[in-house]
Amino acid sequence: MSQVLDADLQGLRARYPGVFRQSFLARYGSVVALAVGAVSVALGLWYLEFTPWRMLGGIAEMGKILTLMIPPYVDSWGRALIFLDALGETVALALLGTFGAAILALPLGLLAAKNVVANRIAHFLARRSLDTIRGVDTLIYALIWINVVGLGPFAGVLAIMTSDLGTFGKLFSEAIEAADKKPVEGVVSTGGGALHRIRFGMLPQVFPVMASQVLYYFESNTRSATIIGIVGAGGIGLHLAEQIRTLEFHQVAFIIVLILIAVAAIDWVSGKLRFAIIGRRSVALA
Structure with a gap:
C-alpha cells in the first residue's frame, strides 16, 4: 500500500x-x-x-474631564442662541462646499473616465491632477484660503469645496467607468452623438451612486466644518475651541451634543433621500 x-x-x-x-x-x-x-x-x-502607564494615566484624565462635562448646559439662553446660529453656519458651510464640489467635479470625472476620454495623455493628466488636489487635507486648505480671502465662512466653503473636488472627481470617474455599455451602445445605434451617449447612456446609470456619495460626504463635511472653524473658517468650531480653552466643559458638552444632533438629523434625511433615489431608479429600470 x-x-x-x-x-x-x-x-x-x-x-x-x-x-x-x-x-x-x-x-x-x-x-x-x-x-x-x-x-x-x-x-x-x-x-x-x-507606554502602558502613560495610556492608563490618559484614560484616568479623560474620565475626570468627562465628569466635568456632565450635565451639558449653557450659562444663558442668549449664549445658546449664539451656539445654534454658529451650528447653522457650520451646516451651511458643509452644504455649500459639498454640492459646489460635486458640480465642479462632474466634468472632471468625465474627463478622467477611460470610457469617455480615450486619450491617454488627457486621462493621465486628469487623474494625477485629482490625486494632487485630494492629497491635501481640508484643514490645510482652510489655512490657505484664510490667507487668500480672509477669516470667515467663505474661506470654509472654499476649503471644503477644494478638498472634495479631488475626491468626487475620482469617485465619479470610477462610477462612470463601471457603467454598463449596453445602454450606451443603444444610444449610439439610434444615431446619438457623444453628448447624447453621456447624457442618456451613462449619467442615468451612475447618478444614484453619485447622489449617494455626495449625501454621505455632506454628512461627513458637517464634522469637518467643525474642525476648520477652529482656525477661523467660520462655524461652531471657534466657539468649541474657546470653551475648551477657558475650561468651560459643561458648555463644551452642550456644543458637542448640538453637533451630534445635527449630524444624526442629516444622516436620517440623507438616508431617506438615498433610498428615494435608489427606489425611483429601480422602478424606472423595471
Whole structure:
C-alpha cells in the first residue's frame, strides 16, 4: 500500500513540479509578513514613546474631564442662541462646499473616465491632477484660503469645496467607468452623438451612486466644518475651541451634543433621500 502511495506521490511531483517546489516566500510569506508587521508596530510605539502607564494615566484624565462635562448646559439662553446660529453656519458651510464640489467635479470625472476620454495623455493628466488636489487635507486648505480671502465662512466653503473636488472627481470617474455599455451602445445605434451617449447612456446609470456619495460626504463635511472653524473658517468650531480653552466643559458638552444632533438629523434625511433615489431608479429600470 505504501509503495502505491509513493508511486502516486512521485507521479504528482512529476506532473505538478511548481506545487511541490515552492520558494521560501511562497511557503512562509504570510508568517514573514506578520512578523514584519509586528516589528513595525513595536518600533512605532517605541518611537512615539507609548507606554502602558502613560495610556492608563490618559484614560484616568479623560474620565475626570468627562465628569466635568456632565450635565451639558449653557450659562444663558442668549449664549445658546449664539451656539445654534454658529451650528447653522457650520451646516451651511458643509452644504455649500459639498454640492459646489460635486458640480465642479462632474466634468472632471468625465474627463478622467477611460470610457469617455480615450486619450491617454488627457486621462493621465486628469487623474494625477485629482490625486494632487485630494492629497491635501481640508484643514490645510482652510489655512490657505484664510490667507487668500480672509477669516470667515467663505474661506470654509472654499476649503471644503477644494478638498472634495479631488475626491468626487475620482469617485465619479470610477462610477462612470463601471457603467454598463449596453445602454450606451443603444444610444449610439439610434444615431446619438457623444453628448447624447453621456447624457442618456451613462449619467442615468451612475447618478444614484453619485447622489449617494455626495449625501454621505455632506454628512461627513458637517464634522469637518467643525474642525476648520477652529482656525477661523467660520462655524461652531471657534466657539468649541474657546470653551475648551477657558475650561468651560459643561458648555463644551452642550456644543458637542448640538453637533451630534445635527449630524444624526442629516444622516436620517440623507438616508431617506438615498433610498428615494435608489427606489425611483429601480422602478424606472423595471
